[in-house]
Amino acid sequence: MAAFDIYPEYEIVRNNERCTNCRVCEKQCANGAHIFLTDKNRMAADDDKCVNCHRCVAMCPVRALKIVKTNHTFRENLYWTGKSIKEIKRQAESGGVLLSSMGNPETYPVYFDKILLNASQVTNPSIDPLREPMETRVYLGSKPDKVVRDEKGRIKIDLPLHIKLSMPVMLSAMSYGSISYNAHESLARAAAEAGIMYNTGEGGLHEDLYRYGKNTIVQVASGRFGVHSRYLSNGAAIEIKMGQGAKPGIGGHLPGSKIVGDISKTRMIPEGSDAISPAPHHDIYSIEDLSQLVYSLKEATGYTKPIIVKIAAVHNVAAIASGIARSGADIIAIDGFRGGTGAAPARIRDHVGIPIELALASVDKRLRDEGIRNRVSIVAGGGIRSSADVVKAIALGADCVYIGTAALIALGCHMCRSCHTGKCNWGIATQREDLVKRLNPDWGYKRLVNLLNAWKHEIMEMMGGMGINAIESLRGNRLMLRGVGLNEKELEILGIKHAGE
Amino acid sequence: MNVSARRLGSRILNDEIRRAEEDIIIEDCFGERYIGSCASSITITINGTPGNAMGAYLDGATIIVNGNVQDAVGDTMNDGKIIIHGNAGDALGYAMRGGKIYVKGDAGYRTGIHMKEYKDKRPVIVVGGSTGSFLGEYLAGGMIIVLGMESEACPVGDFTGTGMHGGLIFIRSSTPPANLPKQVTVSLADDLDMGSMNEYLMEYADTFGLSIDEILRKPFYRLAPNAKNPYKQLYTIY
Ligand code: SF4
């Protein structure tokens, strides 16, 4: 709720010439920003309640609405910005921690945007993906130290603990509870159709979605919600969540008010009880302890599932990843500071962690220097916005990427960053039945598959341009990257040359 | 079926257990880890000292240990029973959701943390001796009973029930535990409480050949989450 002396950030602008008083906006806005004034027989709006989610704008049949950023400002001050002033006022009013959602929106450098890709000219030909075979398939898991051949000279392939993906993209962990059933179903079906994986997050797996097991990564987090032997054996891989890019060092807390119906059943906790995932796993205080959880999960599933360990990108990420690679884990997922969340304290989200580009490059280098890069696959996540980001991440050393926010945008999210209110007008980050119904999984999963197909084609085109016909040859291939406007240190960490070099 | 664990190593031993369709007795156990992980229906008897993470994700099996156990026993246990005729290490019954763990002797730090319950699934841990600090941290459901059969002083360490938001802890002691967080209320167990413990105490006494009268000789303190002081962070939504 806004403090009394804060002017709203956005204004609802209604074109009264067009408005027919149909009251659709009133029904569509879960925040109650539109009101019908019966006595005056016209619509009115409460800007204070608007989160700029565009639902009413999209649903207004006569296009009478738009939301504009207010031009009402504080006296200009480049240090004490309107944002700082408003935040202080809000906290002075409530005494509470600022809560936010989605990824870090602040102006830190975006290294993806300071890296450019190569293309072939003259000396090695580019490849046309429409006419020539192009391999985007990846296998995630531990690879042997060397190629072994049998007596007849055939290569022995023995990779039982691998997951196979049709393209180097997976849908990152979002729990049922933080997002709706319809959103979860859309993710599961899209993963199945596209031949990739989605991830349950830490909220267990709804009974109806067990059938997508081949395309499911089941997550085990500190709260162990919904974790039991059938859940573990249903997934194609198991992910141990140690951290999350949006809130490194912070646990999760789904309030009891959201533990209702099937969510209670899936998490296996009573309705109305808080679901607290402590910040650390209280049985993991060292790499040895982590190794123990890795192996207990392997034992629990008879060594049939690769184990992923997911960590947030933090200062010592390379050393931590080196430990994880030695813990018996098959895959390391690194989540950068732009990663999304259903709810996180704003100060943590905006000030803790490091960019995925730097974390990824330094982890890849460290593991190669130590000669253990083949022991694990690396999944990079946290702010991947396009196929170009995917290609750059792979050239920086990733085997594949996780996308979360981009997947939700394909499902209808308009990035209003209000997931924590539980009133997502697009039926994604909510459990309110009338709102959940707004996301039709039949429509949602197709949009997500469209996005994945489009990216896959773009990835092939970029690879073709570089004269590369298999994604494996792109992995860690930093010669394909050049930096623009980066200093020596940044180039050194990324392991790339400056443009023109 | 009898198996000697000697020189088998954890992985081969556990393969044998996974394949076992009948009850199994493991001899010469000496630090082999992950025994009985996810096991259902059979009874596994262990002579010796099993290693860490015994009975993780246990799903209905019974494990009897004639000896001590190490850390992380019964991690995320779903159902079944673990009986330990000795002492247990740290993080016993972490995030356990169902079934019972009975320890004759002591248990280490962080016993029963983040245990939770769901419908008919209600995990129970009974420790005959004493426990270390952080007992029942983040407790969300189920019941932990510490008997302190050999102790004069209160048989638990510091910070019992930190972060507790469900479930109950009972401590047999003439004095209440010290250093409790303000989100935990402590009171003497009443008849209703004694009734709810009865089934487990009887079974416990029976399992280890103890006298129930001796167990009931001292009062029990009951620790419950303080609903008026929940672990809530005050948030400002923006
Ligand atoms: S919150 Fe969304 S639906 Fe409500 S007025 Fe603002 S843009 Fe429209």
Ligand code: SF4
């Ligand atoms: S998921 Fe919903 S609430 Fe969250 S940012 Fe997207 S539209 Fe807004």
